[in-house]
Amino acid sequence: MKSEPSVLLETALEGACFETAGEASSKLKLVLQQIGVPSDIVRRIAIAAYEAEMNVIIHAARGVVKAAVYPNRTEITVEDQGPGIPDISLAMKEGYSTAPDYVREMGFGAGMGLPNMLRCSDNFKIETVIGQGTTIYMVFYHDKQEAKLG
Amino acid sequence: MAEYFHSVRLTAKHCKGCVNCIKRCPTEAIRIRGGKAQITEARCIDCGECIRRCPSHAKTAYTDCLADLARYKYNIALPAPALYAQFPPQVPVNCITTGLTKLGFDEVFEVAQGAEIVTLAIRDYLKRTDIKRPAISSACPAVVRMIQIKFPELIEHLVPIDAPVEVAGRVVRAERSRELGIDPEEMGLWFITPCPAKMTAVRQPLGSEKSNITGAIGISAIYGDLLKAVPDSADRCNSRRASWVGVGWAMAGGETSAVKLENSLIVHDIHSLNEVLEQVAMGKFEYVDYIEALACAGGCIGGPLTIENRFVAEQCMKRRLKDMRSEDADRGIVARQGYEEAELGAHERRAIEPRPIMRLDDDIFKAMYKVDLMEKTLNLLPGLDCGSCGSPNCKALAEDIAQGNASETDCIFKLRERVRDLAQEMVDIAQKLPPSFGNNKEKDN
Numbered sequence: 112m113k114s115e116p117s118v119l120l121e122t123a124l125e126g127a128c129f130e131t132a133g134e135a136s137s138k139l140k141l142v143l144q145q146i147g148v149p150s151d152i153v154r155r156i157a158i159a160a161y162e163a164e165m166n167v168i169i170h171a172a173r174g175v176v177k178a179a180v181y182p183n184r185t186e187i188t189v190e191d192q193g194p195g196i197p198d199i200s201l202a203m204k205e206g207y208s209t210a211p212d213y214v215r216e217m218g219f220g221a222g223m224g225l226p227n228m229l230r231c232s233d234n235f236k237i238e239t240v241i242g243q244g245t246t247i248y249m250v251f252y253h254d255k256q257e258a259k260l261g
Numbered sequence: 262m263a264e265y266f267h268s269v270r271l272t273a274k275h276c277k278g279c280v281n282c283i284k285r286c287p288t289e290a291i292r293i294r295g296g297k298a299q300i301t302e303a304r305c306i307d308c309g310e311c312i313r314r315c316p317s318h319a320k321t322a323y324t325d326c327l328a329d330l331a332r333y334k335y336n337i338a339l340p341a342p343a344l345y346a347q348f349p350p351q352v353p354v355n356c357i358t359t360g361l362t363k364l365g366f367d368e369v370f371e372v373a374q375g376a377e378i379v380t381l382a383i384r385d386y387l388k389r390t391d392i393k394r395p396a397i398s399s400a401c402p403a404v405v406r407m408i409q410i411k412f413p414e415l416i417e418h419l420v421p422i423d424a425p426v427e428v429a430g431r432v433v434r435a436e437r438s439r440e441l442g443i444d445p446e447e448m449g450l451w452f453i454t455p456c457p458a459k460m461t462a463v464r465q466p467l468g469s470e471k472s473n474i475t476g477a478i479g480i481s482a483i484y485g486d487l488l489k490a491v492p493d494s495a496d497r498c499n500s501r502r503a504s505w506v507g508v509g510w511a512m513a514g515g516e517t518s519a520v521k522l523e524n525s526l527i528v529h530d531i532h533s534l535n536e537v538l539e540q541v542a543m544g545k546f547e548y549v550d551y552i553e554a555l556a557c558a559g560g561c562i563g564g565p566l567t568i569e570n571r572f573v574a575e576q577c578m579k580r581r582l583k584d585m586r587s588e589d590a591d592r593g594i595v596a597r598q599g600y601e602e603a604e605l606g607a608h609e610r611r612a613i614e615p616r617p618i619m620r621l622d623d624d625i626f627k628a629m630y631k632v633d634l635m636e637k638t639l640n641l642l643p644g645l646d647c648g649s650c651g652s653p654n655c656k657a658l659a660e661d662i663a664q665g666n667a668s669e670t671d672c673i674f675k676l677r678e679r680v681r682d683l684a685q686e687m688v689d690i691a692q693k694l695p696p697s698f699g700n701n702k703e704k705d706n
Contacts, residue, residue, distance in 0.1 A: 118629050137539075145635075145660075146628045147620035150413040158544060182625050 117181050118146065124167045124174040126193070129217065132168050135176045136160035139187075146180055148253050155231040156185055156251050162224040163189040163247055169214050170194060171244065183257060187232075187249045195241040203229065233258040265302040266464040268322045268457035268477075269309060273297050275319035280648030282311035282320060287531045288410060292661070293651035303618045306406035307458040308531050308556045309565030322457035322566055325476035327483065330365050333449030333475070335441065338366035339429050340453040342373045342503075342511035343561040344480055346574035350581050352491060354508075355498040360491035362499070364483060366451070368437070369499065373507030375429025377597040380506055380519040382422045382605055387522075387550055393418045395526065395541060395549040398516060400424045402462040403556035404534060405613060412538045413615030418552075421468070423606055425510060426452050426459065430473030431606050452477040455564025458556065469609045479566040505585035506596040512578050513560035516553045525551040530558035621664065635663040643674045 120142060122135035140157040144150070160176065167174035171193025179186045196202050202209075203225050210220025229235045234250035252258035278296040283289075290304035291311060298311075298319070312320040330336045338361045345354050358369040379400070387396060399405055399419040408415050423431075430450045438445040452459060452474050460477040492498060509515035513529040526549050528537045534554055540546060557563040562578060563571035589595070621635070622628040639659040646654035650671040652661050661667035670676045 116626055116629055118632050141619075142632055144617075144619040145621050145632050147617065147622070147625050150615060150617070154414040154542060157542070161543060180629065182629070 115181055117179050118142065120176075120178040120180075122176045124164060124171075124176060124191070126168060126170075126172045126174070126191075128168060132165060133161055135164050139176070139178050142178075143180065143185065148180070148185065152185075152251060152253055156187070159228045159231040159249055159251075160187055160189075162227050163187070163249075165219060166224050166245075167191045167193070169210050169219060174244075183253055185251045185253070187251070188246065190244065190246040192244040195239045195243055196237075196245055197241060199237060199239065265305075266461060267300065267302060267305050267307055268324060268460035268464075269300065269305060269307050269312065270321055270323050271298050271300065272319050272321055275317045276315075277317050277319075278651075279316070280653075281314045281316060283651070283653045284648055285310050285314045286653065287407065287535055289653050289657050291653070292666075293648075303616070304410065306403050306410065306556075307461040308403040308407075309457045310531055312457070312565040322460060322479055324454070324457070324460045324479040324482060324566070325451065326478060327365055327486070329476055330449055330451070334447040335368075335437070335443050336366050336449040336451060337433055337437070338362075338364075338369045338451050338453055339372050339375075339426055339433070339474070340369060341426070341455055341459075341480075341561060342371070342376070342508040343455040343564060343567060343574070344453055345508065345581060346511060346562045346578045347480060347484065347567060347569045348491070348577075350577050350584070353495045353498070353501070354503075354581075355501045356491050356493075356495055357487070358501070359498040360487050361453070363490040364486055370429060370433040371501075371503040371507070372426045372429045372452070373503030373510065374597070375425035375427070375432065376507030376510040376519065377504065378428050378432070378600045378604055379422055379425045380516075381597060381600050383420060383516075383520050383551075386420055386422065387520075395546050395552045396420050397541075397552045398554050399468070399613075400510075400516070401458065401555050402456075402467055403458040403531065404554045405467050406458070406616075407531070407534065407556070408538065409613065409616040410618055411535070412542055413617065415538060415541060416613050416615060418541070419613060421610060423469070423610075424462075425507065426454075427469075427473050427606070428604060432604050434473060449475045451475060453480060453483070454478065455480050455561050455567045456557070457565060468613050469606070469611055471609075473606075480564075481566045481568055484568045501592075501594065504589050504594050504596040505582045508585065509578075509582050511561045512575060513555050513558075514553070515560065517551070520551070522551050524549060525553055527553045529555040529560055529563070531556045621660070631663040635659045638662050638669070641669070641675075642672060645674065649673050 120139060136157055139160050140153060143153045143156060164176055171191035174191030177188045201207055205226045206222040208220045208222030214220045232249035233252050236248040239245040276297045278293045282298055283291045283293060287308060287310060288304045288306055290301045292299050312322060345357060348357055361369050397418045434445050434448055434450060454477045463472045463474045463477050466472045506519045509518055514527050517525045517527055528534050559571040559575055562574040620628055621631040639656060642655040642659060644655050650658050652658040658667055
C-alpha cells in the first residue's frame with residue numbers, strides 16, 4: 112500500500128512552563144509556511160494550535176502537540192496528562208474559564224480557547240477522562256472546497 | 262527589464278565578508294558567497310538594516326541624483342519632513358526649502374502637505390465598520406514588503422491609501438501643469454528621501470501600477486551641497502506652507518498625533534515590527550484600531566539615508582513641532598481641512614499581492630520533502646549559529662542545504678569533524694602493516 116507523503120512534527124509540553132509558551136505553535140506555523148500551505152489556512156491552524164498549547168500549559172502537568180501535514184490537509188493532535196474536563200459543553204462556551212488567578216493576571220485564560228479551536232478547524236473532536244487527561248483532534252483542509260465536502 | 266529593482270546595493274570592494282549584515286537582516290536575505298555579501302533579491306525588502314550595520318560601509322543605497330533633473334523641463338523637489346531634522350531647529354524650514362531651489366529645483370512642494378491629506382483620509386477610513394482591525398499603516402514600503410513576504414494573511418489590514426509622497430506628487434503635478442501650461446510628462450518630481458525602500462517603491466510601486474514620482478534622491482547624497490546652499494537669513498526665502506500636522510509624520514508617533522488617534526499602537530524598528538506583526542497574526546490586537554508601523558527606529562528621521570543621529574533629530578523635530586504649533590496660526594498656516602477623492606487616486610490603486618518566498622518549493626510534494634530534509638540536516642548541525650558558513654544561522658544553512666544551495670561541509674565545525682575522522686583513519690591505516698612486512702622496522706636506503 113502506498114503511504115501518503117507527510118511531514119510529522121512532535122513537541123513535548125511542560126505544564127506551567129510559561130517561558131516557552133507558544134513556541135510549539137510558532138514552529139508549526141513556520142513549517143506550514145515553508146511547505147506552502149495557503150496563508151489564511153496557516154493563520155487558522157496557528158491560532159488553534161496556540162490555544163491548544165496554552166490549555167495544556169495552563170491546566171495540565173504535561174502534554175504533547177503532534178502535527179501531521181499532508182498535501183491536502185493538516186491533522187493536529189494535542190494530548191495531555193491533566194485534570195480532564197468535567198463538563199465539556201460548559202467548557203465550549205465562550206468566556207467560560209477555569210484558569211487559576213495567576214494565569215489570568217498574566218493575560219491568559221480568557222475562556223476563548225476551545226470555542227476558538229472549534230471555529231478555526233474543519234473537524235474538531237475532544238476526548239477526556241477525569242483525573243487522567245484530555246485529547247483534542249483537529250483537521251484543517253488546505254482547500255476550502257474540500258473542507259465543505261470532507 | 263530585471264524582475265526586481267532594489268535600491269540597497271553592495272560595494273563589493275569594501276565588503277569583508279563578515280557576519281554583521283547577514284545576522285541582522287530581518288528576512289534572512291543575505292548570504293556570504295566567495296567572501297562577499299550577496300543579497301537574495303526575492304527576499305530583500307530594502308529596509309536598509311544592512312546599511313546601518315555594515316562596519317565597512319560596503320552597503321549603500323542607489324538613488325537618483327541631481328544630474329537627472331536635466332531630463333525635465335520643470336523640476337519639483339518633494340522633501341520628506343525628515344529633511345528638516347537634519348538641520349538645527351534655528352534654521353527655518355523655508356530656508357531649507359530655498360536651499361533646495363538653489364540646487365536646481367524650480368520649486369519645492371513639501372511632502373508634509375500630502376501627509377495632511379492622508380491624515381484626513383485615514384481618519385475617515387477608520388470610521389468605517391467594515392474594515393479589518395487593527396488597520397495597519399501602509400506609508401512605509403518596507404513594512405508593506407515585510408507583510409507581503411512574512412505575513413500575507415495581514416495584507417487586508419493594510420490601509421488602502423497612498424503614501425503622503427504619492428498624494429503630494431499627484432496633487433502638485435496636476436496643479437502646476439494646469440497653472441503653468443506644462444505637459445505633466447515634462448515635469449520631474451523628485452522625492453528627497455531618508456529611505457531606500459521609498460526609492461524602490463518609486464521604481465516598483467506597491468498598490469499601483471505607476472508611481473506619481475519621477476525619482477528619489479537620498480538626503481545623504483545632497484546634504485553637502487544643501488548645507489552650502491541654505492541661506493543664512495529667512496529674508497529672501499519662500500514661505501512655508503505645511504503645518505505641524507504633516508511635518509510630524511517624520512517621527513514615530515507623528516501619524517498618531519496627526520490623526521488624533523487614541524487607540525493606536527506605535528511600533529518602529531524592523532525587529533520590533535516583526536514581533537508585533539506576529540502578535541497581530543495571532544489575533545492579540547483585535548481591540549486596537551490602528552497600528553502606526555515604521556521600519557526604522559525613531560521613524561523616518563532614523564532612516565538609513567539621514568545624516569543626523571536619530572536621537573538628535575528627534576529632539577530637533579520635537580522643538581520644531583512645538584514652535585510650529587504656536588506660530589502656525591499667526592502665520593496663517595492652516596492644515597488642510599478637506600480633500601477630494603481624486604487627490605487620493607483611488608481609481609489607480611491595485612491590490613497588494615502576497616509574495617510567498619517562505620515556501621521551499623511551488624510543488625507541495627517537493628516542499629514537504631525539502632522540509633523533512635531540512636529538519637534532518639538541522640539535527641546534524643552544531644547549532645552554534647555562528648554565521649561562518651555564510652548563512653545567518655544553522656536553521657538557514659539547513660534550508661540552504663535542502664535547496665541545494667549549500668553543503669554540510671560549509672559548516673566549519675562539520676568540516677573539522679570530517680578532517681579529524683579522516684586523520685584518524687589515516688593513523689589507523691598507517692598502523693596496519695601487511696603480513697609480508699617483517700619485524701625489522703629499519704628501512705633500506
